[in-house]
Amino acid sequence: MNQFDRYYEQLRQDCRHFEPHRPCRPHKLRGQTCESCDEYEAMARRVLIVKLAATGDVLRTTSFLPGIRKRHPDAELHWLTLPVAAPLFEGNPLVDRLHLCDGKHLPVLLEQTPFDAIYCPDADRETAALAAAAPLRTGGRRIGYAFEDGRVVPIGEAARRWFVMGVSDDYKRANRETYQNLVAAAIGLALPMLDRPMLLLSDAERGRAREWWQAEGRAGFLLGLNTGAGRRWPQKQWSCEGQVALVQRVHAVGGITMLLGGPEESERHQQLLAAVPEGAVIDAGTENTLRDFAARLELCDLVVTGDTMALHMACAFGKPVVALFGPTSPWEIELYGSGRKCFAEQLECLVCYGTCEKTPNCQDLISVEEVWRCVEALRGA
DSSP states (O other): OOHHHHHHHHOOTTBTTOOTTSOOHHHHHHOOOTTTOTTOOBOOEEEEEEOOOOHHHHHHHGGGHHHHHHHSTTEEEEEEEOGGGGGGGTTOTTOSEEEEOOSSSOOHHHHTOOEEEEEEOOOSHHHHHHHHHSOEEEEEEEEEEEEETTEEEEOSHHHHHHHHHHHOHHHHHHOOSOHHHHHHHHTTOOSSOOOOOOOOOOHHHHHHHHHHHHHHTOOSOEEEEEOOOOSSOGGGSOOHHHHHHHHHHHHHTTOEEEEEOOGGGHHHHHHHHHHSOTTSEEEOOSSOOHHHHHHHHHTOSEEEEESSHHHHHHHHTTOOEEEEOSSSOSTTOOOTTSEEEEOOTTOTTOSOOSOOOOSSOTTTTSOHHHHHHHHHHHHTO
8 A cells, every 4th residue: 555545544534624625724734634633523424404595584594503513413514505695604613514506406516415414494495495305314304394296395393383374474473483483493403492693703804894983983872773674575674764863863862873784775875864964874885795794783882673684693793683573573583682673563464574555654653762762772771
């Protein structure tokens, strides 16, 4: 046997650190070799989580990672998602392998990698079909939702319950349990589910945000106002009038409002800048990367937002948050004891999961007085 064959025979390809296309981190940093490495971490099992979209919902679903890791402590944990969600996983120590797809085709690497457990927490066809296409090892099992004969099939009573809520407005509106508890039950995790979403920023990302803020030369109570809500449900966005009135309340007590939004909110930010006193707001920009957006949000003392990705980011960072609801369920959202919820309780059509032309609509009926009471309560907590 030559030296290369001997070296190959000593490789521990089941180690968490092993990479077949480059030296592993212990070897690169400390010259470790597999034969004598004291950082060897055997991964006897493989687990796959399939959660594609939407990006904010992917972030919310990362709250299940500690529970899944606890159930499979010696497993190599894989996650399949869309490219837009990839930045959420940078630096996450609980995900060993991240796989990206177009939502329709399983990556060839997953086609050739059998798993001991495949978690599918979503009941949409594409996600369930992709999860079903991934192979299982002998004795492996699928958890959450399967795909058989062209149909999504819930696995177990809890998964059936969540499935029914997805297709019934009546059951959805009547529900008073959080998404975390409902889906944790569907995938067999322990309840109550109180782990926060996971979004880990680097020192460099935090440093860039701090430098930007210091360059603004401002100080005082900083309220983050997430101004948008995405395209799917326009009624998740609070009215411009409400946002202007909130900025004025913050300004009146000597605070500053940071405007948080994406490209779709550029026009709204210009409207707000023109409508409020000079110096009352700082525009965090609408062209940030997802992670730079998160780093600027993390600077805020408190966040006011609709039911969107900024809400889940605030929860991940442990920020006090005032969450505004309309077409989506306020009861499904877990705020971890550090938030308040505002919604028009008087509306029978609340939690419609639709769009409408009603005037006033569910967001118009959320008053600045109610939002400000929540802000003041959290500031004094």
